[in-house]
Amino acid sequence: MARATLIDIARKAGVSRTTVSYVLNNKADARISPETRERILQAKMELDYQPNLVARSLRTRCTQTIGVMVGNMIVKNFMLAVAGIQKAAFRHHYHVLLADTQGRNESYIEHIKLLSQKNVDGLIIITATRYIDSKLPEFLAQLSIPTVFVNRPYSEEGTPLPVPTVYVDFEKAMYDAVQYLIGLGHKAIGFAGANMQNLSVKIRRDGYVKAMSQAELAIDPGWMVAEPEGLSTYAFGMKSAPKLIGKGVTAIVTVNDEVAAGVMHYAQQQGIKVPGQLSVIGHDNLDTVKYIQPRLTTVQHPSQEAGVMAFEMLLELMGDPEWKSKAEKALALYSTVLIRDSTDAPPA
Structure with a gap:
């Protein structure tokens, strides 16, 4: 069976190829009604349309791949953040390359170098809330790849680093x-x-x-x-x-x-x-x-939510020619006290 194309979706939905492209690429256009958008998405599903990522990467010079560097995969909150990133990336047709520093802070730059050599479109760095080697922000600036941190990194002087961040408070x-x-x-x-x-x-x-x-x-x-x-x-x-x-x-x-x-x-x-x-x-x-x-x-x-939001923030930066000016971008997430049986009023 031949692979479905944008033209096939356009014919089935009764719209132009351009309109289909706008909807599938999430581009805003006030002229496209909610009903037309729904009809296009329904046609896409019925035709089992799968985008040609190789052709897209050649056309846009994007690889549809992001790099994720995690401080230590055995940490539950880090694993949940990675799961959130992968969930969001899959929804947007992105691949994820994963690197694990296994808790070695000094290997961050080497791992980021390896990921950058794979021509990733962006980076997400998941680390414990900790002091970061002062060389890292400078290295990332030279690398010129949109980057988002999960958990707020601090300088050795104890001040939050000016990098796009999603963090749990x-x-x-x-x-x-x-x-x-x-x-x-x-x-x-x-x-x-x-x-x-x-x-x-x-x-x-x-x-x-x-x-x-x-x-x-x-x-x-x-x-x-x-x-x-x-x-x-x-x-x-x-x-x-x-x-x-x-x-x-x-x-x-x-x-x-x-x-x-x-x-x-x-x-x-x-x-x-x-x-x-x-x-x-x-x-x-x-x-x-x-x-x-x-x-x-x-x-x-909310570790998994942090991963999802980090990918969404990175996606926004990757689509913004002025992403370098968004260094102060930060999103705080809040935790929940789960009340069970180990707490009660103090003894009289």
């Missing part, structure tokens, strides 16, 4: 979690954050401090547990729990679900009832939380 996420506990009546709330030199942890801590300050609740220095080189792990949760409980807190917010699991395990070992005597909130809504009892109240981040 982690400060607001922690703020909302603490506000929820305050609403339950808690006043002595601990923060288990591991390495405070980690920018992502510091941003969450800022959300904790902001919520406590706005509620005019004093923060005992012992309510924030950290280690200079500590990792946000189950073991850290086990280690931080006795310090916080010993300071009289009635609730603990943690930087992730692994730390929360450690806190809850320690409490259960000591016969401390969760949530009767201690409320616990995690972050990230990891798949493993389904095995924690009682069910963990946690914070879910």
